[in-house]
Amino acid sequence: MAARGNVIFDNERCKGCELCTTVCPVGIIEMSSRLNSRGYHFSQVKEGMMEKCIACGFCGMTCPDFVIKVERL
Amino acid sequence: MAKVIYEKPKGITDAITHYCPGCTHGIIHGLVAESLEELGVLGESIGVAPVGCAVLAYNYFNCDMQEAAHGRAPAVATGIKRVLPDRTVFTYQGDGDLAAIGTAEIVHAAARGENITVIFVNNAIYGMTGGQMAPTTLLGQVTTTTPYGRKPEANGFPIRICEMLSTLEGAAYVARVSVHDINNIRKAKKAIKEAFQTQIDRKGFSIVEVLSTCPTNWGLTPAEAIKWLKNNMIPHYPLATFKSPWGVK
Numbered sequence: 495m496a497a498r499g500n501v502i503f504d505n506e507r508c509k510g511c512e513l514c515t516t517v518c519p520v521g522i523i524e525m526s527s528r529l530n531s532r533g534y535h536f537s538q539v540k541e542g543m544m545e546k547c548i549a550c551g552f553c554g555m556t557c558p559d560f561v562i563k564v565e566r567l
Numbered sequence: 568m569a570k571v572i573y574e575k576p577k578g579i580t581d582a583i584t585h586y587c588p589g590c591t592h593g594i595i596h597g598l599v600a601e602s603l604e605e606l607g608v609l610g611e612s613i614g615v616a617p618v619g620c621a622v623l624a625y626n627y628f629n630c631d632m633q634e635a636a637h638g639r640a641p642a643v644a645t646g647i648k649r650v651l652p653d654r655t656v657f658t659y660q661g662d663g664d665l666a667a668i669g670t671a672e673i674v675h676a677a678a679r680g681e682n683i684t685v686i687f688v689n690n691a692i693y694g695m696t697g698g699q700m701a702p703t704t705l706l707g708q709v710t711t712t713t714p715y716g717r718k719p720e721a722n723g724f725p726i727r728i729c730e731m732l733s734t735l736e737g738a739a740y741v742a743r744v745s746v747h748d749i750n751n752i753r754k755a756k757k758a759i760k761e762a763f764q765t766q767i768d769r770k771g772f773s774i775v776e777v778l779s780t781c782p783t784n785w786g787l788t789p790a791e792a793i794k795w796l797k798n799n800m801i802p803h804y805p806l807a808t809f810k811s812p813w814g815v816k
Contacts, residue, residue, distance in 0.1 A: 549572050558591055560593065
């Protein structure tokens with residue numbers, strides 16, 4: 495059985511660069527339609543898609559702003 | 568019980584960086600911090616910040632930091648390391664700082680075999696001052712001071728710092744890496760760790776050149792900038808370990 499993961503975003507740190515969306519192998523990260531307090535669209539997991547996360551950690555490794563924490567369940 | 572796969576390293580403060588969205592400085596900061604932590608030297612490390620985009624790096628690294636005058640970080644690090652030889656001392660410099668105004672400092676620090684580690688971030692442009700040509704700017708690359716592209720007859724040729732420094736006997740570890748994808752981020756972390764290990768083992772001068780993006784001054788989105796780095800910078804700046812105390816493959 496494939497690993498399951500949980501991704502936690504610190505939305506206020508996000509600058510909306512979208513790099514995390516380009517490295518997710520299961521394509522579950524999207525940019526929000528809302529803005530954070532600094533005016534950036536922040537990254538988030540698509541609604542109901544967290545169970546597809548394989549806990550690879552790529553999004554965290556590629557984020558230049560330390561927004562993302564990845565856990566393996 | 569959930570196992571943490573990735574989180575902000577302990578060597579990084581809670582401050583939100585001033586870097587532009589998608590700038591890979593942040594990734595490189597993280598790799599340096601993780602390496603120091605994993606080698607068990609974070610608490611005794613002293614970093615020297617440059618002038619350039621990374622001038623405020625002292626706010627982001629969770630260890631002792633010192634700011635240096637433009638290009639003089641290797642000279643300041645030399646002083647710190649000679650007074651406190653048991654500390655792990657590193658400089659964090661961009662290409663405008665290290666390869667232009669600081670060329671004399673970096674060449675002679677390497678020639679002396681100073682037992683310091685240099686993290687050299689090369690994005691082929693002056694970022695902080697507004698995208699002017701740097702010594703590392705590629706031929707044909709458009710910058711605010713080469714609006715028709717860098718031409719060798721007027722602007723000279725880009726400098727390959729690693730190849731140049733690896734000719735010096737004092738340089739013990741010289742490597743060029745990139746952070747344009749996950750595989751290369753992993754390789755970059757390995758090289759940075761080896762560079763710090765070189766210093767811990769007192770083998771001499773170590774430098775890791777990290778190819779980095781500048782989406783703002785390149786005029787690209789962060790994702791486009793990553794592709795531009797891969798397609799344009801790597802052919803001119805090949806990724807390799809040029810010197811290592813453990814031998815080069």
